[in-house]
Amino acid sequence: MKLTLKIWRQKDARAKGRFVTYELDDVSEKMAFLEMLDSLNRKLVESDQEPVAFDHDCREGICGSCGIYINGHPHGPVPAITTCHLSMRYFNDGDTVWIEPWRAKSFPVIRDLIVDRSAFDKIQAAGGYISVNTGSAPEANSIPIPRKNYDNAFDAAICIGCGACVAACKNASAVLFVSAKITQLALLPQGRVEARDRVRAMVEKMDELGFGNCSNTGACEAECPKEIKIKSIAAMKREYYKAF
Amino acid sequence: MNKVLFSTISKKFIMALAGLFLLMFLPVHLAVNLMLLKPDPEPFNKAARFMATFPLIRIMEIVLFAGIVIHITTGLIIQIQNWLARPVGYAGGSKSETSFFSRYMIWTGASIMIFLVLHFFNFYFIRLGLVPGNPDDFYTVAHNLFSIPAYNYIYLSCFLLLGLHLYHAFSSAFQTLGLNHRIWTPVIRIISLIYSIAIPLGFGIISIIIWKFR
Ligand code: FES
Numbered sequence: 236m237k238l239t240l241k242i243w244r245q246k247d248a249r250a251k252g253r254f255v256t257y258e259l260d261d262v263s264e265k266m267a268f269l270e271m272l273d274s275l276n277r278k279l280v281e282s283d284q285e286p287v288a289f290d291h292d293c294r295e296g297i298c299g300s301c302g303i304y305i306n307g308h309p310h311g312p313v314p315a316i317t318t319c320h321l322s323m324r325y326f327n328d329g330d331t332v333w334i335e336p337w338r339a340k341s342f343p344v345i346r347d348l349i350v351d352r353s354a355f356d357k358i359q360a361a362g363g364y365i366s367v368n369t370g371s372a373p374e375a376n377s378i379p380i381p382r383k384n385y386d387n388a389f390d391a392a393i394c395i396g397c398g399a400c401v402a403a404c405k406n407a408s409a410v411l412f413v414s415a416k417i418t419q420l421a422l423l424p425q426g427r428v429e430a431r432d433r434v435r436a437m438v439e440k441m442d443e444l445g446f447g448n449c450s451n452t453g454a455c456e457a458e459c460p461k462e463i464k465i466k467s468i469a470a471m472k473r474e475y476y477k478a479f
Numbered sequence: 480m481n482k483v484l485f486s487t488i489s490k491k492f493i494m495a496l497a498g499l500f501l502l503m504f505l506p507v508h509l510a511v512n513l514m515l516l517k518p519d520p521e522p523f524n525k526a527a528r529f530m531a532t533f534p535l536i537r538i539m540e541i542v543l544f545a546g547i548v549i550h551i552t553t554g555l556i557i558q559i560q561n562w563l564a565r566p567v568g569y570a571g572g573s574k575s576e577t578s579f580f581s582r583y584m585i586w587t588g589a590s591i592m593i594f595l596v597l598h599f600f601n602f603y604f605i606r607l608g609l610v611p612g613n614p615d616d617f618y619t620v621a622h623n624l625f626s627i628p629a630y631n632y633i634y635l636s637c638f639l640l641l642g643l644h645l646y647h648a649f650s651s652a653f654q655t656l657g658l659n660h661r662i663w664t665p666v667i668r669i670i671s672l673i674y675s676i677a678i679p680l681g682f683g684i685i686s687i688i689i690w691k692f693r
Contacts, residue, residue, distance in 0.1 A: 241570070241571075243570075254570060304569060304571065305571075306571050306574070307569065307571045307572045307573055307574030307575070308574055308575060309575075312574070333569075333570055333571030335569055335570060335571060338565055338567050338568060338569055339564060339565055340563065340564050340565065340566055341564070403573070403575045405561070405565075405573060405577075405582060406560075406561035406564055406565070407561075407564035407565040408487075408561075408564070410487070435483070438486050438487065438488055439482050439483075439486065441487070442482070442485075442486055442487050445563070445564060446487075446564055447560060447561040447563075447564030447565070448487045448490065448491060448557045448560055448561055449487065449491065449655075450557075450561070450581050450582075450584065450651075451578065451581060451647070451651040451654045451655065452577040452578055452581040452582060453576070453577050453578050453581070454573070454575035454576070454577045457575050457576040457577065458575050465654065465659065466659040466664075468654070468659075469654055469657045469658060469659030470657070470659075471488075472488055472492075472655065472656070472657035473657035475486075475488045476492075476657060479483075
């Protein structure tokens, strides 16, 4: 199929970026989206042009590095998948595809489609851990955990920290990510002990880094590739209120 | 302490509480307005006088004003921070599925605020003596206003916008307070829908009846 790509090109963090139009006329619907970009890059390199820089690693939906904003959606228009899982069969011959980096003050563009997501690491480092020596793996049944808590903790723990929630939110708010990290630990006995300090420290760090506020629009929930729900945000708020 | 009081969660908490308080006031106001439909001005004027003099209500009036001011101030701070959080927007737009009216809260809210100012000029400031008029006969003041078509158009469109604001506000406030429940959240959404239709409709119908039939 033939595609017109409008891709954000930006040399480095300080440069002024702009959209550049590329035409591809041999895109197979069997390609993955990132393979389509690979094929574009091969052409660019062959004709002595700079390839488009984009982030990726596992290409199997678990590392969270491949965030690209495609046609008005983080990770493209298909729900519950990452960019690396996006197949070209969802596009039609003649389509124009807008390809942009995540847009948020707290996620500055480093180059082309790559943004600096270290703000998430900083929030995580502020309290998203359990500070005890866990030793070797204990006998699984020695600490009883209610099934409901186990399920909810697991639902939150599958967050891959890709930043799609921030990218989707009209306010560039990070609360879905932060709530997943907080509830995941708060629901389990080992994490419960430090729940109070954790929620205060992580929320404070998130504010400090300049993310927006939550307007309960639900865009994050709709776009999260791991389908984390906004009930997790409500749970984080309960943790925060309890911390006083 | 400041970091806690002004954290993103606290600001939203304060705004939601103030908003919920304002939500409770609307049905009371609507009940008083219903008396405008009576041919006799006395019940409405009596109610208005009672509101103006009864001590407990005077205290509530201060709380109400505080509620309005707090709701608007926190709302504005939150909105400005939100705008700053995304300095460069998306060329491809934002096509994420969202609760529709949540995107326009600042605009629906701003229009309601403009209406409130107008409303104060027409009634509240008369009572305070800031604007000329007879504070003992708000019934006639209201009837005169509702006989002006232009006033009705403004009035009705403001209540439409209020309805849109309330529709998101009502259910969103509960999420902000940390209440998200498998059974109760859908129930709250339904109540939210009913409330956001019933209240503006009530105010609107009263104005239309007076405008067209009196
Ligand atoms: S490359 Fe790892 S999630 Fe897409």
